[in-house]
Amino acid sequence: MEKELKYEWNLSYRIEHWVRVLAIAVLVLTGFYIHSPFMGGGPESYTMAWMNFFHTLSAYALLLGLIVRIYMAFNSSFDRDWQDFGLIRNLKAAPEMLGYYLFLKSSYERARKYDALQAIAYPFIGIVIIFQVMTGAALYKGRLFGFINSSESFRWVSTMLGGESYTRIWHYLAMWVVIIFAGVHIYFSLLRTVTFRDKTFTSMFNGYKLKRKTS
């Protein structure tokens, strides 16, 4: 089967991806500190204040990154990929792919860019990010973007979840969903690189992926 290197991710897709990686890494680290401060501060330290600052800063990056990503899905000059995420089509294709990864099937139908489980997982993580932003905004006591009174405007989120303590718990548990997603995501990219030898892992660095020759 003939293969060729295909330019799968242009620079803006890659930057957008790594901004999200960085934001999630900072959010998780600082989030753990805010959840349960694990370092004591010395006489001149400002530990918690910095943790809070970077947590908020990364939250903005995460939200704006998601908005940019959604815009790119519809209006990118490189690849408008929103049609790849059709839920019904992907749900139909998912059992076969799941079967392959559970060693029940020897192969599965490959999609144009995102295979079924990917195309389901990515929008799901987008929803988790929106959930995190909403619950985070409900917990944030400052002014969003400098002018939205956050805790008043997003109090309905806490009311829906049953109080601010529970908003904190949901916010914390949803973080674990993101962590688990990240772990599985990295594992699968490595697994594909090894089994399919298609340079999946390095494609997010240089943009090139080995694919079947089309036409």
Next chain:
Amino acid sequence: MGEKHLVSEQFLDALEFRGLSRRDFLKFCGATSALLGLSELYTPQVASAIEKASKRPPVVWLNFASDSGCTESLIKATYPNAADLVLDILSIDYNETIMAAAGKQAEEVLAKSLKDGRYILIIEGGVPTKKGHGMIAGKEMIDILKDFSGPAAAIIAVGSCATFGGVPSANPNPSQIVGVSEALKKTGVNKAVINLDLCPVNVEYLVGVVVNYLLLGSLPELDSFGRPKMFYGRIIHDNCERRAHFDAGRFVEQFGSKEETMGYCLYKMGCKGPMTSSECPKVRYNDKINWCIGAGAPCIGCAEQGWPDKFARFYERLPGVKIPGFGGIETTADKIGAVAAAATAAGIAIHAVASASSGRTKDKEKEEGK
């Protein structure tokens, strides 16, 4: 003295006769205007408003399901001293706990206030909605509330029981106690309620709201929980005297430790200051002597809706999580996250080994499948 023409000599003499000197009275007026965010130029107006109020309108104070802690808080206030507050300044006609009259006499006073109308209705305590669970003189509390809320000029719910149910409404809540605003909704009365949520209410807030009403004839601006923004606009955490320790990352890990004696932040001891809106750090309690965090106790969140149930485990940061489907099994969010992550890691490891041993990672020809 500019206030002379605003406050009559008679009134000041009357106060002096009762043991409240002019100086103390004006100091109180100054303190109240400061509390309301007015300049000291308003001190005479505050004094004059209080003088007018000493004639009318009266305050009707109803006690429902509570421990009378708010009344306690009121009579322990020294500015103004209790007797003056009750007899002259607020002209409280009816308060079950502290009025001298009893029985028929008291009920007559109450009936007269009801007839006159335009009083400030202060309610202390939650309202039982289950029949027969809360009655005064043979009448259901919720009916009393309905009767009195109609002619009231303003309704002020004081303390966490009256605002959102508070301690009496805590799980399992056999009397189905609710706060005043919810009880009014149930009886079909559509009237704004000022919620002064705290357990017990801070008298300075109450006096502030009453004087604000007397002075401007209007109710203060309220937030989405019906609490005056001037007292509940900021969270305790933002004004806390221990905030510097929080920002620095210096925390009390254990009661009775060295860190505690050094006044470190109580965040890890379950302090609910970051999610509780009130001016406690500034206004404090008992004539500004001290407040919970000042005394080394973490904030338990009594100024918020859903207290105490939703703030339970006062000495832990987050409540436990009940796992659905497992009855009473309660765990912590930390454990759930750690177990889920460990399960994922194990799953990945097993899958990796299985992939390697199945030969998938080696067979180059089968790689593309179909």
